[in-house]
Amino acid sequence: MSESIDAPGAVLFSEPGARWRTIAYGPALCAIILLVEVIRGGAIHWFGLLFCGLLLAGFVWLQVVAGKRHISVELTADTLREGTETLALRDIAEVLPEDDEESWDYEDWQSARALGELSGVPRRRKGIGLKLTDGRLVQAWARDHVTLRAELTAALERSNGGSVEEKEAQ
Structure with a gap:
């Protein structure tokens, strides 16, 4: 069943502000570097790559949480939510x-x-x-x-x- 457009809970427009998948980019890059080190041979920097991957994931997690909270947009049939404010x-x-892009006046x-x-x-x-x-x-x-x-x-x-x-x- 699909909701009607006029239903109070129906979302007409939505922007998430940030996506959870971005948290995986830093650890994925560290995993690629680890794979290159394993293939190349020699010293493998397990601790450094693990530490950097976790550190990057932690910082990006904070940014994603802030983005979802403060720059997400949702329009329903009854309300417009911009970040934390609902109108x-x-x-x-x-x-x-x-x-007007060509106008000099604001x-x-x-x-x-x-x-x-x-x-x-x-x-x-x-x-x-x-x-x-x-x-x-x-x-x-x-x-x-x-x-x-x-x-x-x-x-x-x-x-x-x-x-x-x-x-x-x-």
Whole structure:
């Protein structure tokens, strides 16, 4: 069974922020070096390669945990989660137009607060201007900002369309 797009738990857009498989890259490189040492003959640096592999895996594990916590994005039919901050779609009034690449002027939303607990839009991500129902401007962000913008706009249209139809039915 597949979930409906309008179901509250259905994920419309997701970026993991980091992938667990990256933890294996350092130990895999150390294993390749160990294999080369075994094939080549001579001294084999068991302790050094094991220590380096574990050290690399530990540091990358910290980065993956931080990436999954602080730069992951998830859009459902009800909420937009940017890192550790979750924003209800009913609190978003509109998705603002993209910035003009050829313009010398900044849009007001480009200097607005970025969602999440980071000080700004994370590296290699692009901001999307949002106007909230209370009039404030904020920036959502994603690596695949085009898809997030399209899915967020469609989700807002569905939620606004649904609320108008419900009001007319009453």
